[in-house]
Amino acid sequence: MNVDLVIVVALLIASIAMFAIGRPRMDVVAVLMIVALPLTGVLTVSETLAGFADPNVVLIAALFVVGEGLSRTGVTYRLGDWLGRTAGASEARVIVLLMLCVALLGAVMSSTGVVAIFIPVALSVAARTGVSKRQLLMPLSFAGLISGTLTLIATTPNLVIDAELVRSGNEGFGFFSPTPFGLVILALAIGYILIARRWLGEDVDSGGGARRTFDLLLSDYGVDARTHRYRVGAASPLIGCRLADVDLGAGRPARVLVLEQRRLVRRSVLTTADDARVRSGDVLVVDVALDAARRGALELTEGPRGDDNVFAKHARQLGMAEVMIAPESYARGRSVVSLRFAQRYDLVVLGVRHKGTAAGAVFPSIRLATGDTLLVTGGWNAIQRLRTSPDGYVLLDLPVEVDEVAPAANQAPFAIASVLLMVVLMVTGVVPNVIAALIACLLMGAFRCIDMPSAYRAIHWPTLLLIVGMLPFALALERTGGVDLVVDGLLGAVGDAGPTVLLAVLFALTATIGLFVSNTATAVLMAPIAITTATELGASPLPFAMIIALAASCAFMTPVSSPVNTLVVEPGRYRFGDFFRVGAPFTVIVLVVSVVLVPPVLPLY
Structure with a gap:
């Protein structure tokens, strides 16, 4: 072993130790290297910094942007809504559906990008179903990694x-x-994660009271006790009226708090748009009950609670x-009527x-007094503007629904179209994957799905x-003779077995290296070792190469084995040991299954 190799191995061990103790941060360790x-x-x-120009690094950055575009347009949250509705109260069904969605989508996209897209989905599902996010995000990363074993283009190590x-x-x-x-x-x-998820425990309390x-x-x-929802019938005299001119004839002022309308393929809500015209099929939320005589062609629908709660249903638009x-x-000392809240602040007061x-x-x-509180509704931007108002209002903690705001919800069809085009370009190979992702980013910007x-x-x-x-380590080990040393040692130790x-040893070696460096770097290092080993034995290189591909995608054991794992560390509040505790047993299972299945499908000779 030469001096250069000793130095490189020493640096690698030092980085591993810092990763393991969590000090300093992982990205700081990377900069140190x-x-x-x-x-x-x-x-x-130049060789050390080459990763900044690596197409895969640019691809990952672009897919973060694509994922944010899907979040801002509400697509990810709607998918989360679908998962929540379909799975119901079953934690097992939530996990199964989430893993299937991630794995199948990851088969034609970067697994890192897919996981980045689905993290807000998983968090949304966890909040809605009560499932621990720690028990959802680890399965999410597992599915993202396994998606790399479904097609050739699913992950960089395969390529x-x-x-x-x-x-x-x-x-x-x-x-x-x-x-x-x-x-x-x-x-x-x-099947494994349905059992092993219990080893992850419950969510780590990050402090603060419940919102x-x-x-x-x-x-x-x-508000829930005194508001009512009415759907405008086809014969209603209100059709064509301005929202400000709606007269419900209730004997006292009957305020229309919310107007719900269908726009294109989705429903939208308006609160202070006095010039909006009422149309057949619209839903009015008013603060009085109308008797049958006064209701006319208005059809009473379900109250404000339940699945048809207009406020909760449109929480990503309606703050x-x-x-x-x-x-x-x-x-102070004024009435809500005299404040003219809708005109001054573009918000509607629901209650006091x-x-x-x-x-x-x-x-x-x-007459309002110091310490009184108002419940207001309107656009989230209008609510945020009230925070900086000079009129002496104190905006209290926002409700949990603010975490799922979709400021570009009307652009959802364009976001979906951009992603579908990206997937088609990636599958067909018309352009490189990174160009396909950048095209999707540009389209999302052009359609205002996302801003800079x-x-x-x-x-x-x-x-x-x-x-x-971490990428430069693979080149450094190859240049200092580390690869040749491994091949010679491998053949000398088990070449006659x-x-x-x-195959089993190569899988284990790949998985072990993957404990410390990314699966892409591991594939760069181990691919020539596996192919050279097969050549020395006179065997087909395909099964040996496939073993490396499968092992590289089974980077379950540490948060640095793959960017997929790194993504879920912070939102899941995971520690280094969480990955090893859950990932190590499953890696052994995959090793056994791979060694059994690969030779019959890809003959050795």
Whole structure:
């Protein structure tokens, strides 16, 4: 072992130790390695920094932006709604459906991008169903990794290994070569995770009290008890009326709080659009009950609670917040009517708590006092503007629904079309994957699914730094003779035991290296070892290369084994040991299954 190899191995061990103890942060460790490797003289500065120009790094960054576009348009949350409705209260069904969706979509897209897209979906489902997010995000990363075993283009390691096969003069993989193995592994993973998820425990409390929901706020202010929903019938005289001119003839002012209309393929809500015209099929939310004589062609629908709650149903467009009257507030001593909230702040007041008690239907005429609170609704942007108003309002903690705001909800069809085009371009290979992803980003920007500030915020820079910092290790180990040393040692130790044992050893070696470096770097390192080993034995390189591909995608044991794992660390509050505790047993299962299945499907000779 030469001095250069000793230095590189020492740096690798040092980075592993820092990853294991969690100090400093993983991205800081990556930067330390970027600084240290050129100082060894093994790699030049350009070679060490080459990861910043790596197409796969740019691809991952672009897919973060695509995922944010799907979130901003509400697509991911709607998928989460579908998963929640379909799974019901069954935790097992939630996990099965989530893993299937991620794995199948990941078969034609970057697994890292898919996981980035589905993290908000998983968090949304966890919030709605009560399932621990720790028990959802780890299965999410498992499914993302396993998706790499379903098609050739599903993950970068597959492409790296295929390129090495072709470079060495062998036949490469077909598009569906990994699929038979991937389907078996996916089925095993779903069964395994349904048992192993209990080892992850419950969510880690990040501090702070529980935030309130729309339903709780509506109940606290008595809004649920006094508001009613009416659908406009085809013969209603209200059709064509301006919202501001609607007269329900209730004997006292009957305010239309919300107008729900269908626009294109989805329903939209309006609160302060006085010029909006009422149409057949619209839904009016009003604050009085209308008797049959006054109702006319208005059809009473379900009340504000339940699945048809218009406020909760449109929470990604329609905001809600509590506002407290400060001592110096402009509103002190005035009534809600005189404040003209809709005209001044583009918000509708739903109710008032006066001196600690819900004021009921008479709240518009009550003189407001210091400490009184208003429940307001309207666009989330209008609510945020109220925070900076000079009129002396204190915006209290926003409800939990703010976490699922979809500011570009009307652009959802364009976001879906952009993603579908990207997938088609990737599957057909008309353009490189990174160009396909960048085209999707540009289309989302053009259709206002995402803006530049949110695009920059969407990119998870620590993940990119981690990938860039670890990639140079593969080149450094190859250049210092580490690869040749491994091949010689492998053949000397188990070369006489037969190809099946060699397959098992190669899988175990790949999985072990994957404990410390990314699966892409592991594939770069192990592909030439596997192909050279097969050549020395006179065997077909395909099963040996496939073993490396399967092992590289089984990077379950550490948070640094794959960007997929790194993505879920923070939202799941996982520790290094969580991955090893759940991932190590399953890696052994996959090893056994792979060694049994690969030789019959891809003959050794």
